[in-house]
Amino acid sequence: MSPPLAQAIEVTRRYGDVLALDRVSLEVGPGELVGLLGPNGAGKSTLINLFTGLRKPYSGRVMLSGLDPRTPMARRHIGVAPQETALPGSLRVGECVDFVRAHFPDPLPTGELLERFGLATLRRRQTGGLSGGQRRRLSVALAFVGRPKLVFLDEPTTGLDVGARHELWDAVRAFHAEGGTMLLTSHYLEEVEALAKRVVVLGRGRILADDDLDGVRRMAGLRRVSVTMRAVPPLPGLLKSSAEGDRTHLLTADADRLVRDLVMSGAEFRDLEVRQTSLEEAFLTITGAESGDLVPAAS
Numbered sequence: 421m422s423p424p425l426a427q428a429i430e431v432t433r434r435y436g437d438v439l440a441l442d443r444v445s446l447e448v449g450p451g452e453l454v455g456l457l458g459p460n461g462a463g464k465s466t467l468i469n470l471f472t473g474l475r476k477p478y479s480g481r482v483m484l485s486g487l488d489p490r491t492p493m494a495r496r497h498i499g500v501a502p503q504e505t506a507l508p509g510s511l512r513v514g515e516c517v518d519f520v521r522a523h524f525p526d527p528l529p530t531g532e533l534l535e536r537f538g539l540a541t542l543r544r545r546q547t548g549g550l551s552g553g554q555r556r557r558l559s560v561a562l563a564f565v566g567r568p569k570l571v572f573l574d575e576p577t578t579g580l581d582v583g584a585r586h587e588l589w590d591a592v593r594a595f596h597a598e599g600g601t602m603l604l605t606s607h608y609l610e611e612v613e614a615l616a617k618r619v620v621v622l623g624r625g626r627i628l629a630d631d632d633l634d635g636v637r638r639m640a641g642l643r644r645v646s647v648t649m650r651a652v653p654p655l656p657g658l659l660k661s662s663a664e665g666d667r668t669h670l671l672t673a674d675a676d677r678l679v680r681d682l683v684m685s686g687a688e689f690r691d692l693e694v695r696q697t698s699l700e701e702a703f704l705t706i707t708g709a710e711s712g713d714l715v716p717a718a719s
């Protein structure tokens with residue numbers, strides 16, 4: 421059996437006193453599209469830097485197809501778009517792509533790559549003259565030049581407007597549809613919901629959840645009960661309430677009980693609606709619970 425394309429085994433990484441990763445284990449198999457979610461400072465970039473051989477773990481092992489990522493052989497089949505990329509300002513877009521192409525045995529044709537990422541009309545523009553969003557698109561495009569098997573994208577759509585973000589998502593989906601494997605970090609939860617089948621949630625250097633989208637939602641185990649009512653009475657199982665127009669959303673781990681308690685309270689309400697939480701809500705709950713911000717439902 422061939423080894424996973426990327427594998428971390430009990431990996432720990434410190435920066436001085438900061439424990440950036442704490443015994444993290446993760447495997448990414450062929451054809452997977454994995455979303456790595458976590459708040460600022462969770463350790464997402466550190467994990468990507470270990471996978472791409474830019475940093476070494478303090479303990480544990482990181483491998484790409486069974487090889488040490490710090491060897492050029494292991495990195496031949498990966499593509500990376502780090503969180504920040506410095507592009508040589510005087511090079512034209514096409515020249516930049518050609519420069520990167522020269523490092524690979526069978527690169528994508530320049531025109532095809534630029535077309536995929538909506539950059540075809542900018543081929544002759546110096547990168548110093550690109551907008552922030554255009555530069556970001558080019559940095560991400562460069563990760564795909566060498567026809568990689570596995571791509572790491574660290575917050576690929578930061579700074580992109582809605583149109584550019586959707587264009588980039590299409591390029592990611594096309595790569596995945598052709599069998600490509602990807603690990604992407606994102607702060608945009610809708611991005612992870614739109615792209616990834618598997619979600620890994622990192623918080624304070626540890627994996628809090630590793631599941632499919634439904635699993636992560638289920639793991640949070642929360643329901644959103646929405647009602648129109650004047651004032652919310654005290655409810656034991658209520659984790660959080662928020663108002664939206666005349667609607668009040670009540671977050672709870674036990675919707676049945678909350679509804680019973682609501683009825684028993686005698687408070688007037690109408691248009692009751694119960695639904696699963698969005699990934700954003702689930703994610704905030706998991707990371708919030710980890711940091712102790714969330715008060716557990718009274719039993």
Ligand SMILES: Nc1ncnc2c1ncn2[C@@H]1O[C@H](COP(=O)(O)OP(=O)(O)OP(=O)(O)O)[C@@H](O)[C@H]1O
Nearest residue numbers: 435438439440458459460461462463464465466467
């Ligand atoms: N070079 C470094 N020197 C010192 N501390 C670092 C260094 N790189 C990262 N850290 C610390 O390690 C922790 C994890 O950082 P990391 O960049 O991996 O998080 P992240 O999840 O990618 O965050 P963000 O979403 O803000 O990019 C943070 O506390 C960060 O301050």
